[in-house]
Amino acid sequence: MNDVRNSATDGAVACDVLVAGGGPAGSAVGTLLARAGWNVVMLEKSEHPRFHIGESLLPMNMPILERLGVLDKVRAIGVEKRGADFPTEGGNYNVFHFDRALRGSSRYAFQVKREEFDQLLFEHAREAGVDARELTRVTRVAFDAAGRPSSVDATGPEGDYVLRPRLLIDATGRDTLVGGALKLKRRNRQHQSAAVFSHFRGVSRRPGEDAGNITIYRHAHGWMWFIPLREDVMSIGAVCSPEYLKERGGDSEGFLMRTIHSVPEAAERMAASERCADVHATGNYAYECTRMHGPGWLLVGDAYAFVDPMFSSGVFLAMHSAEQAAHAADAALREPAREAAIFGALQKSFDAGLDEFKWFIYRFTTPTMKHLFANPRDFLGVERAVVSMLAGDVFDARPVLWRLRIFRVIYMLAALGSLRDRVFGWLRGGAAVDRVQDTP
Incomplete structure (x- = not known):
């Protein structure tokens, strides 16, 4: 275990890095920084173990798990996931298999x-030399x-005790410790x-x-997930509008x-x-929070931003933000x-990738979008780029990103055409305009 010192003046616990939160982000960043000697x-x-939602990983998680040294441990507790299913008309499914990803990322992920997953990562961080303490809550941060x-x-x-870290990393998830204290969190x-x-x-x-x-x-009011887990368990959730x-x-x-x-298709699977x-x-x-960093502090994972988990990106x-934060923190220490320049570059890079998920989620x-996902076409590799996005390959991924820009153009043209048809139908006295509006 790393040497955690007591301040000679006031008895406070001094450390290089304090990580608040022991979920996947906290355990990952803690492991990597302890390995770096901090x-x-x-x-x-x-x-x-404690219950938590968000059970579906992406193929781009696999290299991170491998670098952490836990891939085989996760394999032992996971259900292999080869793709994502999007039902179409008539009870059929359009399956986006990860082996069609543009840049050959991992062909699978795990549910x-x-x-189990969070406990595994937490214990692994402790084995790496992190002074990992459970049932311990941060009650106040003084600036x-x-x-x-x-x-x-x-x-x-x-x-009760006081800590004096050189760097505070907030990995508290939806609690948003620093974001809340500094009033950075925004709906x-x-x-x-x-x-x-x-x-x-x-569930079948x-x-x-x-x-x-x-x-x-x-x-009618959003979307639902069906995620297969071990021991015949299925995680099922409905994401919906606040009004509904x-x-x-x-x-x-x-x-x-x-x-x-x-x-009907979902109900049929629930019969038994x-x-x-x-x-x-x-x-x-x-x-999301308005800033990812400040003097002596960093936000990682859900402590910085949480987007609708439609594509299992959480x-x-x-873990991607945690891994990149570990590199940035090591350099800044x-x-x-x-420090400011290093952390600023980290936020710029992360925001760019996060925006790729947001664009699809909002639409x-x-x-x-329902029509395009039900009728994929691999024009100039665009379908494979969408599969790459679903796999998580949106960071430093130029071959993927320029094809996703082509998809945006296709979407815009299709949305404008749909709007035109609805308006012309209304002018001709036909069916009422669809209340679900597209967002070009």
Whole structure:
């Protein structure tokens, strides 16, 4: 274990890096910085294992897991995922298989029970030399006149104490420790949504090599996920507008089941199922912070931004940001005078990749996107670029990105054509204009 020192003046715990939060982002950044030789303390408010949503990984997670040295351990607890299923008319499925990705990323990913996955990564960080403490909550962060964290108060099984890190990394997820303290957190007004979810047994799976795929169903007020897990468990959730969520009243289970049964193909798969976990609900699903960094602090994973998990990007974005943050933190600790420039470059790079997911997410429920996903064409490699996006290959990926720009043009032209047809139909006294508007 790294040497964690006590300040000679006030007895505070001194360390190079304090990581607040022991989820995938915190454990990943802590592991990598401990390997680089820094004294790292990681505080997790809960005790592993604990329930968490977000069970679907992306192929671009696989190289990160391999670099961390946990790929085989994750394989042992995961269900192999070869692609993503998008149902089409007539009970059929259009399957985007990862082996069609443009740049030959991993051909698979895993679906994992997060309580197992998160515990595995947390214990791995401890083995790497991180002073990893559970049931320990950060209660206060004090900032000096320059905006740098001067002290961090924490409470845990050993009592209350103060830490003085050179660098604070916020990996607290939706708690957004620093974002909340500095009032940086903002709801994403372009895409407001909420979710209700649970686990079920006995849900039918897709046949053959598609048995481990995630299935994305559209419903009238949003979309649903079906994620196969080990031991015949299926994670099922409905993401919907906040207005529709108000209809659940106090009956989350009834609301979830009504939403599932509004889609015949999904209801058919549920025929022999039974719920095996509590029903959870969360609102204000998408948010982001106005800054990713400041003097002596960094935000990683969901502590910085959370987008609608439509394409299973959550864990990948968390771990990618953590890995890149570890490189940036290592460089900044060695060259403090360059800290702002190093962290600024990190945010610029991460934001660019995050925006690729956002563009698709904001438009996914439109009729135009539904049509394009149901009728893919590999014009100039555009379909394979979309598969690459679904695999998570959006960072430093020029061959993918310029083809995604072509897809945007195709979408815009198709959306404008759809709008034209609706307006002309209205002028001719035909069917009413579709209330679901496209977003060019």
